[in-house]
Amino acid sequence: MFKLAIVGRPNVGKSTLFNRLVGRRLALVDDQPGVTRDLREGEARLGDLKFTVIDTAGLEDATDDSLQGRMRRLTERAVDMADACLFMIDARAGVTANDQLFAEILRRRAKTVILAANKAEGAAGSAGALEAYGLGLGEPLQLSGEHGEGMSELYSALLPLVDGHAEEIAAAELAALESAPDIDIDISDEDGEDFPEYDPKKPLQVAVVGRPNAGKSTLINQLLGEDRLLTGPEAGITRDSISVQVDWDGRPVRIFDTAGMRKKAKIQDKVEKLSVSDGLRAVRFAEVVVVLLDVEIPFEQQDLRIADLAEREGRAVVVGINKWDLEDHRQEKLAELKTAFERLLPQLRGAPLVTLSAKTGRGMDRLREAIERAHVTWNRRIPTAQLNRWLGAMLEAHPPPAPGGRRIKLRYMTQAKTRPPGFVVMCSHPDKLPDAYKRYLVNGLRQDFDMPGTPIRLWFRGQGDSNPYKGRKKSTPSRLNKHLRK
Template structure:
């Protein structure tokens, strides 16, 4: 059984830098501005031969429970309670502060094992701060440099000593599970063009939650989890890092990504907000289904429409969630208006699923999850070549391709080249001459006849090979 380690300390001592060093990736946002991290971020750490779960936390500050800093501190204290070991990071370059001593006393009272870490020990003049750390009464500090990777061997030894070798190095019971069953491998899915694989209801699903600032994304995820896992509040822009959480819905593992609110590009000026938006974009590309959260009291802002368009251009499955439905005074009239606007303003996502919800009360969350599953099924859909060619023949009979420069275009053959999202290839004459209006006609026909609402559909056109091309004409 692995163990869990929480990294705590006052703001700007290098906790997120150490977190990134241990997980081997730049997952947490790092900036010189104090208080960048606000939520708990878990990760899988590797330190020499140690494997454990690491949790990055917000900087510990003294503040009232109703303030943003107070709510951040409550998240950090929850991480300490859940962890088996705490890394208490102090700044050896700057030296100890009264906050360090206050929170050192808090960690002593917690009764959990603590490893005192003196970060930035490579800096000139850090010796005084390092020796001053002894006064905290938490044992010998471990001098490290999270920025440059110095002192990691000493940190590994200190963790093993604090947690115990039995806990640090559990017996490996995974050897019996190393045999991999390849009988159900999907490598040969494309070998049979008429094969339509069934949707795997047990496969874990990655879902990203995006939207404008203060649309209620973190509140929505907290309601799904049934606990205050993510920091929320009336302030806009609380979330900065993209935080992933896992939970089960009707026996299926769902991995949800909470993201920072994305404003108009012209308004994003600060470096920290640019980093947050870039992290949100990475979450969209990593997810399978993306939920775009609208504020039902002020829906369909220009930024909302741009976010939907962004998700579709990235090829992700999209679902709309009209949040704060508990604040709507005339639900039936507003719902009819929202449906009309959805069809009119999002023609590129015809049939997209839109669900009224309330993250505050929990209204509509089961319906939202079912819409996510249904949309993911469509996103993974495969259609046999035989069905596609019968459809293509009937479509051309009903509405033949137009003639360009006096010569009629011919669509000869069609097949699906990939799923996630569905992409098709049509062999035809003069593909460059096919007008956009006819491509839209084919796309809308595919969407309607094969029941693929709300997902991006790609159609590629390819000229058929001419066996006589390149040969000299005989006289």
């Protein structure tokens, strides 16, 4: 698909235009400059044109290993991978020295450059739009990303580029088909299943969460095999919840990188509040959540809150212990971590605990296996007959209590949903069943049906008395009956 990268100085309105093109508020937007740091891709639509748009960090005049320098290199990478660049300037501020510098860079590196003067609504932006002619990149488009002005002009500029790219792709695919050898394919489905319980090729969504500087972006770069996300020693680099695509042996996987989540009382900055809110939204959209901990300070209060949040949202959880390469006494540390995990997070008993090093790449295969295994468990379905045989054995081993001398009867059990597994138990007096007995049943389900770590939902519903005449008023004897009795 045709790729358009939006580039320019900080605070010229790149993320605002990005949100307008994708039709959703995906990118964080604020008045202060430098909010965007990572590359964010989205499926854009402008009229009948469909293409991929890339939101980039603001170009800074820095080429060293500072945060601004690393952000600039990431933006330059987006320029190299894009089919065209939309170079935005602030029409109200006019052309700056940095605009002239970056225009020269784009002239050398970009395949195609479209010049746009943003914030050009009203008379205040007219002078800056005229000044943009001096950059030597052709006639500037006068846009307003916030108010949607100039979208027809942008459509006219993109139309020949998108159509030409589509024709090139179609020609390449046709040539590949013509040169491909003929293969005999057996399309019979004699031994196939009509309704497979679990499809290992279906798309999978994974969110990586944790405290700041736990190594989330570095971990995702290792899983991708490339430096796709901005990383560094500074805490709190990631602000947006960035999603990236990766292929795991033919299975499409979307991984969400989230901003580090600090304690609510410590969050004062508006952008950090937006970042944490964006990360929580990623957890709700994910299927498997990787809670990444720092081996030097594991299971702090905030780590426990994050893991508990994922469990309450009903997501499959995998716990990753990062920076394992820095640990000297690994066997003792691993035993200590497992004991602390079972004690502090009993609601996630049996969840995978994977030691890894995002920096060196050690443990990536184990992490991937744990993610796929957790997803299988999250989708598990148990036949009703098997559930009721299990329920009978559990009741025989430990009968429910008898509050007030009346024993609670658990009559029937069935699975109501998956993702996560949820079960309904029909019983008498569900309001009197103690929480300890509910935990007994949940732990039994985990152990006997191999569902470690995944959230399990158990609902108890009352069942009416089996006597159909209970509660009915006694009928008055008729005169005939009275006469016959005489």
